[in-house]
Amino acid sequence: MEDKKTLFDVAIYLISSARDCLDEPAIYGPLRLLEGVNRVIEVSNSNPSLEDKFLNSMQKKISETVLEVMRDRNKFKDALNDLLLEFAEEMKKRTITSA
Amino acid sequence: MEFREVLKKRSMCRNFDGRKVEREKLELLVYAASRAPQGGNEPVREYILVDDARYVKMLRAVSPSFLANAKATIVICTDLKKAEETMGKQGRDILSLLDAGAAAENIALMAVELGLGVSFVRSSTDEAVKSILGIPARYRIDIIIGIGYKSRNRPPPIKGFPPKVHHNMYGVGWETSN
Numbered sequence: 001m002e003d004k005k006t007l008f009d010v011a012i013y014l015i016s017s018a019r020d021c022l023d024e025p026a027i028y029g030p031l032r033l034l035e036g037v038n039r040v041i042e043v044s045n046s047n048p049s050l051e052d053k054f055l056n057s058m059q060k061k062i063s064e065t066v067l068e069v070m071r072d073r074n075k076f077k078d079a080l081n082d083l084l085l086e087f088a089e090e091m092k093k094r095t096i097t098s099a
Numbered sequence: 100m101e102f103r104e105v106l107k108k109r110s111m112c113r114n115f116d117g118r119k120v121e122r123e124k125l126e127l128l129v130y131a132a133s134r135a136p137q138g139g140n141e142p143v144r145e146y147i148l149v150d151d152a153r154y155v156k157m158l159r160a161v162s163p164s165f166l167a168n169a170k171a172t173i174v175i176c177t178d179l180k181k182a183e184e185t186m187g188k189q190g191r192d193i194l195s196l197l198d199a200g201a202a203a204e205n206i207a208l209m210a211v212e213l214g215l216g217v218s219f220v221r222s223s224t225d226e227a228v229k230s231i232l233g234i235p236a237r238y239r240i241d242i243i244i245g246i247g248y249k250s251r252n253r254p255p256p257i258k259g260f261p262p263k264v265h266h267n268m269y270g271v272g273w274e275t276s277n
Contacts, residue, residue: 016224022223035163070257
């Protein structure tokens with residue numbers, strides 16, 4: 001069983017990524033950010049008070065998008081656009097409903 | 100298993116299942132690595148076997164390209180001081196790095212025979228890795244290899260591409276016979 005993920009885990013990952021991005025190809029920057037989002041979702045899954053069904057449902061898609069950068073960079077861009085659109089629609093739904 | 104079959108099956112794995120990697124298998128992976136060349140026949144390459152889940156977790160945290168959930172890792176490092184003393188700057192900066200790459204590939208090939216998966220990791224966060232594992236400053240972290248049993252849910256391996264081969268002279272194409 002996986003251990004409980006914490007915000008500290010995400011913070012150290014992001015700091016390591018910031019350092020790594022200085023030496024890595026520029027295209028890895030978006031990849032690291034996406035993986036950061038994945039790890040934020042892992043934290044929310046580990047902590048019932050932070051649970052977010054939408055984020056949870058997006059985790060598989062984000063992981064698949066991360067891998068796309070190795071296969072086809074044009075598809076990676078398309079996948080990122082799709083992902084952004086889904087998040088924007090979710091944000092709109094949440095904002096309008098809560099207004 | 101035929102060697103060609105091993106070559107064909109060699110791939111990077113990005114999703115492992117929960118099974119622990121047996122100590123004997125880790126030792127066989129190191130044996131495979133030790134069969135790779137070492138420039139000047141000098142023992143400058145060393146291995147750190149990490150199978151404590153706490154340490155694997157910490158390595159993953161400071162190695163952004165460590166995307167896979169490996170259960171164990173082998174860290175290949177080079178004693179730069181010894182490498183320079185015995186092989187000069189070229190040995191320290193180039194040969195030992197080439198040899199470490201060969202050792203890593205031997206591990207990847209042996210993993211196929213052992214039914215394991217591997218994932219190569221290289222990050223620019225060496226100072227953090229050294230701090231976590233207590234590696235002295237004179238060592239260079241060459242590569243971190245995540246190891247585990249492949250998950251059934253892993254993504255398909257990324258397809259390779261045919262090698263670009265020249266015949267006798269650069270720019271003259273080599274026509275393959277098969």
